[in-house]
Amino acid sequence: xxxxxxxxxxxxxxxxxxxxxxxxxxxxxxxxxxxxxxxxxxxxxxxxxxxxxxxxxxxxxxxxxxxxxxxxxxxxxxxxxxxxxxxxxxxxxxxxxxxxxxxxxxxxxxxxxxxxxxxxxxxxxxxxxxxxxxxxxxxxxxxxxxxxxxxxxxxxxxxxxxxxxxxxxxxxxxxxxxxxxxxxxxxxxxxxxxxxxxxxxxxxxxxxxxxxxxxxxxxxxxxxxxxxxxxxxxxxxxxxxxxxxxxxxxxxxxxxxxxxxxxxxxxxxxxxxxxxxxxxxxxxxxxxxxxxxxxxxxxxxxxxxxxxxxxxxxxxxxxxxxxxxxxxxxxxxxxxxxxxxxxxxxxxxxxxxxxxxxxxxxxxxxxxxxxxxxxxxxxxxxxxxxxxxxxxxxxxxxxxxxxxxxxxxxxxxxxxxxxxxxxxxxxxxxxxxxxxxxxxxxxxxxxxxxxxxxxxxxxxxxxxxxxxxxxxxxxxxxxxxxxxxxxxxxxxxxxxxxxxxxxxxxxxxxxxxxxxxxxxxxx
Amino acid sequence: xxxxxxxxxxxxxxxxxxxxxxxxxxxxxxxxxxxxxxxxxxxxxxxxxxxxxxxxxxxxxxxxxxxxxxxxxxxxxxxxxxxxxxxxxxxxxxxxxxxxxxxxxxxxxxxxxxxxxxxxxxxxxxxxxxxxxxxxxxxxxxxxxxxxxxxxxxxxxxx
Numbered sequence: 001x002x003x004x005x006x007x008x009x010x011x012x013x014x015x016x017x018x019x020x021x022x023x024x025x026x027x028x029x030x031x032x033x034x035x036x037x038x039x040x041x042x043x044x045x046x047x048x049x050x051x052x053x054x055x056x057x058x059x060x061x062x063x064x065x066x067x068x069x070x071x072x073x074x075x076x077x078x079x080x081x082x083x084x085x086x087x088x089x090x091x092x093x094x095x096x097x098x099x100x101x102x103x104x105x106x107x108x109x110x111x112x113x114x115x116x117x118x119x120x121x122x123x124x125x126x127x128x129x130x131x132x133x134x135x136x137x138x139x140x141x142x143x144x145x146x147x148x149x150x151x152x153x154x155x156x157x158x159x160x161x162x163x164x165x166x167x168x169x170x171x172x173x174x175x176x177x178x179x180x181x182x183x184x185x186x187x188x189x190x191x192x193x194x195x196x197x198x199x200x201x202x203x204x205x206x207x208x209x210x211x212x213x214x215x216x217x218x219x220x221x222x223x224x225x226x227x228x229x230x231x232x233x234x235x236x237x238x239x240x241x242x243x244x245x246x247x248x249x250x251x252x253x254x255x256x257x258x259x260x261x262x263x264x265x266x267x268x269x270x271x272x273x274x275x276x277x278x279x280x281x282x283x284x285x286x287x288x289x290x291x292x293x294x295x296x297x298x299x300x301x302x303x304x305x306x307x308x309x310x311x312x313x314x315x316x317x318x319x320x321x322x323x324x325x326x327x328x329x330x331x332x333x334x335x336x337x338x339x340x341x342x343x344x345x346x347x348x349x350x351x352x353x354x355x356x357x358x359x360x361x362x363x364x365x366x367x368x369x370x371x372x373x374x375x376x377x378x379x380x381x382x383x384x385x386x387x388x389x390x391x392x393x394x395x396x397x398x399x400x401x402x403x404x405x406x407x408x409x410x411x412x413x414x415x416x417x418x419x420x421x422x423x424x425x426x427x428x429x430x431x432x433x434x435x436x437x438x439x440x441x442x443x444x445x446x447x448x449x450x451x452x453x454x455x456x457x458x459x460x461x462x463x464x465x466x467x468x469x470x471x472x473x474x475x476x477x478x479x480x481x482x483x484x485x486x487x488x489x490x491x492x493x494x495x496x497x498x499x500x501x502x503x504x505x506x507x508x509x510x511x512x513x514x515x516x517x518x519x520x521x522x523x
Numbered sequence: 524x525x526x527x528x529x530x531x532x533x534x535x536x537x538x539x540x541x542x543x544x545x546x547x548x549x550x551x552x553x554x555x556x557x558x559x560x561x562x563x564x565x566x567x568x569x570x571x572x573x574x575x576x577x578x579x580x581x582x583x584x585x586x587x588x589x590x591x592x593x594x595x596x597x598x599x600x601x602x603x604x605x606x607x608x609x610x611x612x613x614x615x616x617x618x619x620x621x622x623x624x625x626x627x628x629x630x631x632x633x634x635x636x637x638x639x640x641x642x643x644x645x646x647x648x649x650x651x652x653x654x655x656x657x658x659x660x661x662x663x664x665x666x667x668x669x670x671x672x673x674x675x676x677x678x679x680x681x682x
Contacts, residue, residue, distance in 0.1 A: 016678065024677040030544050030609050031551075038555050111585040 051423050052430050055415070057252050058245075069125045069473060071480040077131035077172045077202075079193060080184035081143035083276065084207055085134070088184050088234075089146055091468040093122060094129055096146040100154040120152060122469055125476050130177045133166040135288035136306075138281045140165045167288065173197050180230075180479060182472075183207060187322075188296050188315045191216035198223040198231070203479050205472060207234040208329075209321035210496035212295075214504075214521055217496045224489040232475035232485040233492040235329040239470035242404040245433045246391070247334045249406060254431065255393025256414055258335070259372055263327035264387040265319065265379035273352050273360060273381040274310035274322075278303050304355075311356035318358030319379045320345075320502040325495050327377055328366075329487065330389065330400070332494060339494050340366035340375065343501035344511040351382035364502040377502070396430065404433040497521065531667075539669045543608050546657060546664070550621060551605025557598045565593050572631040573638040580631045600624060608664075611674010618665040625658040 053060075078089060089095065095103075103116035128150070132143035143165065150160035166172035169189075173181060173196050180203035183193045191211040197204045204224070210233055211217040224231045237243060249255060267273065282303055289301045296314045299305060309315040310322060331337060347362035360381040367374055378387075389400040395412040399405045408415045410426040418424040471487070478485045497514065504523055505512045513522040531539065557563045565584070572580035583589045600620065607617025632640055634648035646653075670676030 016681075020677055023673050024611075024675055026673045027540065027544055027609055027611060030548065031606070034548060034551055034555070034609070038552070038559070042559065111582065 048423060051418070055418060055424075056249075056254050056431055058248060058254065058431055066470065066473060066477075068123060069477055069480070071126065074125075074127045074476055074479055075130040075177050075179045076127050077133070077166075077175065077178035077181045078129055078143060078147070078184070079133045079169050079172060079181060080186075081132060081134045081139045081146070082184065085139075085143070085182075085184035086146075087468060088182050088205070088207070088472070089129065089143075090119065091122075091466055091472045092127055092129065092182070093125060093152065094146050094149060095119060095152065096142050097149055097153060097155045097157060097159075099146075100149070100152065100157075104154055118466070122466070123473065125473055127476060129163060131164055131166055131172045131175050133169050133172040135167070135291050136279070136282060137286040138279060140167075168291065169193055170196060173200050173202055178202060180204070180476075186292075186309045186315045187317045188212040189294055191220050192295060194220050194231075195223040198227040198229050201227055201229060203230040203475070205232045205234065205475050206492075208325045208495065209317050209499050210492040211500075212315075212317055212321075214497070214500045217493060217500070218519075220496075221489055221493045230475065230479045230482075230485065231489045231492070232471065232478070233329075233487040233489075233495065234468075234471065235326060235487045235491075235495070236467040236471040237326055237330045238333055238486040239467040239474070240330075240402070241435045242400060242402055242433055243330055243333060245404050246398060246400050249398060249404075249431065250334050250391075253414075254396055254406060255391060255398055256395025256409075256412065257372070258391055258393045260374050260376070260392045261331055261335075262376045262378075262387070262390045262392070263324075263331060264377070264389070265323040265327070265381075266384050266386050267381050268384040274308055275352070275354065276307050278307045282306065311352075311354070311358055313357045316358055317499060317503060318506075319347075319360075319362045319381075320364070320499040320506070323379060324362075324364065324377050324502055325499050327389065328375070328498050329491070329495050331375060331391075332491065332498075333486070334391075335371070335373075337368050337371055337373070337375070339497045339514050339516070340501065341369050341516075342367045342511050342513045343498070343505045345502050345506035346509075347379075347506060351380075359506065362502075362506065364505065366498065366501075402435060404431075405429045406431040531669075531672075536669060536672055539664065539667055540611075540673045542660060543611070543614070543664050543669055546621070546660060547605045547608025547610075547617075549605070549657070550601050551609060554598055554601030554603075554605055558602060563594070563598070564590070565597050566590060567641070569593070569631065571641045573640065574630070574633045574635055576630045596624070611670035611676050612679075614668055614670030614674060614676055615665050618661045622658050622661045622665075625654050625661070629654045629658065 076092065078085060081089070086096075086099070090099075100116070100119070103113075103119060106113040107116045129147035132140065132147055134140040134143055144163050145159075147163035148159045148161065149157070151158055153159075164175075166175070169185075172178060173193075181193070181197045183190060183197070183204065183206040185193060185207075187209060189212075190206055190209065191213070194204050194206050194210075195216070198220075211220055250258070284301050287301075287306060289306075292306060293299065299314065305312060305315070310318075316322070343364055343366050345362060345364040347359040349356060349359055350361045352360045361379065363376070363378040365374060365376050391398040391400065394409065395414040396406050396408050398407075406429055408419060408424045408426050408430050410419065412419065415424050415430075419426060424430055475485050477483070501512050501514060501521055504521060508523050510523070514520075515522050569580045569584035569590075583593055601624070604617045604621045604624070607613050608621065629652070632638075632654075634644075634650060634652045636649075644652075668676075671680050
């Protein structure tokens with residue numbers, strides 16, 4: 001092959017001839033091809049996006065950041081400073097100095113550990129914890145120190161006035177310097193404490209589930225309604241962005257008729273199965289055992305029962321009350337299902353054979369004939385295989401979590417035409433919502449993968465907000481404004497009855513029904 | 524390292540230029556898609572890093588300043604390298620810069636035994652993957668330069 005024309009002619013001088021220009025610019029047209037390709041591709045994507053967005057009619061906005069909490073300072077009494085009590089205090093803006101120390105240390109070791117930064121950046125709700133109550137002395141003292149930590153500091157920081165610890169919840173509720181109470185006690189105390197607080201005119205934030213027995217559920221509702229206090233049940237999922245978007249999708253009929261929903265619990269560690277550590281200081285001398293038992297059947301002092309109370313029906317509502325309720329409430333928020341017509345549960349103690357009475361595997365099917373819908377809950381405490389929340393509609397299928405993804409069903413009626421035209425592709429989402437990234441009809445696969453693993457929004461420069469904080473903030477804001485929080489007593493009543501139906505069905509090994517007219521569970 | 528006047532046949536030059544332009548196209552398109560996507564960030568990719576250098580890449584993601592530099596490099600760096608290779612403009616510099624970026628991509632997601640990534644691979648890779656092959660190809664192109672023959676370097680590096 002000849003090669004004489006392909007090389008730089010040595011010493012050819014500075015004169016640029018026609019050949020130089022042609023060869024020098026030979027590849028420039030490639031740029032035109034790239035530009036044209038990118039332009040066509042972008043146009044095609046924009047066309048898909050606009051067409052699908054028009055079809056769905058979903059808003060593109062993210063839920064707005066809530067306004068700052070202003071108004072009179074609210075004085076809060078905290079009942080229970082166990083695992084959840086500490087989390088609720090943190091959501092209010094209070095943490096024990098040693099806990100702050102541990103966050104600071106963790107942040108120094110690992111820059112990605114943002115717990116300290118998040119806590120410092122969390123909005124000030126303009127509240128003060130003026131009273132604490134815990135029947136375990138160590139926790140009681142720690143709660144006092146936590147409540148005095150008004151500047152969110154570590155050990156050695158400037159603390160506020162000492163806070164009084166009450167030995168009995170009734171005294172705390174009766175205290176004139178308490179406007180509102182946060183209840184983080186074991187399940188068997190939720191009802192009695194809420195009733196007492198409502199009757200004393202104190203606003204209530206109560207951990208889920210609302211009640212431990214069916215009977216007290218009516219009394220709690222009556223007490224809250226009659227007193228007019230602002231009540232919020234602790235289902236912080238109410239604040240999850242993706243659920244709010246899911247609600248919009250359902251309201252706009254994006255999914256078509258929905259006949260089956262699947263929700264799950266997937267845990268696989270002792271902590272997730274409520275086998276919590278036993279504190280070294282715990283003893284009959286440091287724990288008010290009689291007050292712990294309260295409405296429960298008598299049992300002699302037992303440290304496992306005190307720290308791992310969720311494992312026994314004597315104090316707990318099991319998977320139904322502890323975890324099914326979160327799943328149910330998320331679905332109730334989105335679809336406004338109310339109390340199911342029937343419930344059927346099966347399960348058993350299959351893995352944690354540690355003397356517990358509550359099952360560690362549970363499947364419950366709720367029927368909602370009025371909505372033409374079955375809700376299936378299935379839980380295991382011995383496998384972490386994540387199964388998510390799946391809402392199955394005739395036209396589309398929705399997977400909910402921190403992110404929200406909607407896929408059109410290949411056999412959909414509504415989207416049939418657009419699927420045929422190739423505008424809607426059943427194997428690609430027609431809608432996805434990633435917190436912090438906003439809503440979109442076409443999101444790149446990469447972003448969905450990363451977001452699904454919690455990688456995208458967790459480390460963004462923006463602020464990460466704890467949903468429990470938002471849920472408490474809503475309650476505090478409602479106390480000031482007189483509005484009703486999202487998880488109010490009626491929602492709580494529905495949640496409690498639904499959970500009780502699941503539990504009763506499991507215990508009686510038969511399907512149980514809800515008599516809507518008389519508001520009774522028929523076993 | 525100096526490479527003195529190479530004498531290629533037309534056929535050799537053609538294939539070298541085709542390889543250069545194809546890699547350039549890939550860089551340019553990767554860069555442009557990132558530039559036109561307003562929400563694009565390398566953060567997810569960095570955080571998904573595995574292997575020996577994972578802590579380095581994760582630290583890059585954690586620092587807002589470094590992250591914005593990384594994002595800029597991945598958007599405009601890719602675009603300029605792509606332009607350089609396609610146009611034959613500062614070809615060798617473009618090839619070396621491309622190799623540097625590819626080395627980062629390789630080290631952050633090395634296809635070693637036991638490492639799994641958020642993004643599923645579309646092929647089967649073990650130690651040698653497409654990133655490494657593109658890296659090697661750029662290495663070869665930097666030693667068999669064509670920009671001064673077919674490309675704007677013909678005007679710039681005139682003797």
